[in-house]
Amino acid sequence: MAITQLSIFLMNQPGALVDAVSAISGAGANIRAMSLAEANDFGILRIIVSDSDKICKLLGDKYLISKTEVVAARMSDRSGALYPILVALSDANINIEYMYAFTGSDADEAYVVFRVNDVKTAEAVLNSNGVSTLSDESLKL
């Protein structure tokens, strides 16, 4: 049920991100969510797109790109909504490597993307706590 995140290796220099974004849009993808991590010399662009297989193939010639399963939890877009989700993951001893968020199409809807050490358990814990998670299929809609 998890969703696929694409990670793209970029040099940490002017023009690198604009080139990547142009390649992604050229491949016809809509970026649903993204985050950029930086080191001294390079960065990692992480994106959620609707058709990750196709984009991965199209960009693979030009970019160092990898697929990672991440958990996208649906929550309501209001104060305090994140707290019980984190408590549930913490109680299940799930470690979060990194996370980022995006809002949904409904006004009250938000999604948090978690990169965790154990995707299966994380999803099961969230679902059993009444938190729904996205799948690649649902992203295509």
Added chain:
Amino acid sequence: MAQYYQPEIETAPREKILEMQNEKIVKQVRHVWDNVPYYRHLMEKKGITPEDIKSVDDIRKLPFLSKDDLRETYPYGLLGTDLKDCVRIHSTSGTTGKRVVAFYTQHDIDLWEDCTARAIVAAGGTKEDVVQVCYGYGLFTGGSGLHGGSHKVGCLTLPMSSGNTDRQIQFMMDLSATILCCTPSYAAYIGEALAEQGIKPEDNSLKAGIFGAEPWTEEMRQEIEKSLGIKAYDIYGLTETSGPGVAFECEEQKGMHINEDHFYAEIIDPDTGEVLPEGSKGELVFTSLDKEAFPLLRYRTKDICVLNRTPCSCGRTHVRMCKPMGRSDDMMIIRGVNVFPSQIETVLLKEGYTPNYQIVVDRERNTDTFDIFVEVAPDQFSDLMSHIQRMEKSLESALRTMLGIGPKVHLVAPKTITRSEGKAVRVIDKRKLH
């Protein structure tokens, strides 16, 4: 007024030097023939016997030795004496796979230390002097070489070894060091550190410095002389032939006198191996004349150089070599350490990287910077920054172990390292050393 450590040798008439060399080379070749089967075999392949070598003019008949021979025969294959007669070894910094190890009998140590003693006296050293040796001690020849020479001259010797600049400065000031021995880049660094501490050049007791083990320029000499308030002397040598002191500068500072009673120098065409006429630029080749444990005949240094036989105003009659003007191979000297690109390639492949890399060497504030750009391989890439940074650190540490010097690793995207005509430019040396 010039001073000499061994005036009868250092200022001997040319015919006297030649006589000495002719006598020694006959014995040295016989010694090698009798004791080093590896070289004897090389001679036999060329159809040469010791009887063919009657004077130094016949040296050109002998086969060459290269670093490859030294690696191939590691560790004992070129040993000229029983191991029980050896008293020490020294070794070059890590090279591809095998190291080069040189052996010394007490006799060999003695003649080596005579050479460094000559260098110290040429720099104005007497028994009144305090010599601060901040070359590394250990397998590296720099520390013990100058240390031994300093003892011979009777100087008070400060065996500091390299590093810990604050402590170097403290001893230099508190014990009134008068002669500094280290790499030129470290001398420049100490000069800067002194200035930062508000110590003026005239506040220290230094009068001279003996600097070697890496290439340096005239501009750098002037800078060091100014910042330390000293006269800076160059010294040349290599582990294979003994260590520093094969050649040294006198007060003229116009080339280094080769200790011709111990080492015979030739200049050859690096491609054909032909001996080049007097005054030509070519590869420097040394033949040891009186070594016991590690006698090397016609050892190719790969240093590009010119010899100068015009008389020197210092009174020394030994031939002078210029500062090495480059290399006939791809070896770089970075912070005094010999580095071959092939060593870097070996580590990259072993650690799972592609051999697409670029080395950038520069000099900032008189210290060499050493950066290696490496392309990340697809199966190494991960979405986790921590994973990639761990990889970077682990590669740095593997390179440090291999090279004996720590480069800064920069991971770059695949296919981003400049290729010219399909071939990557491996080394960019921005230092203007030659």
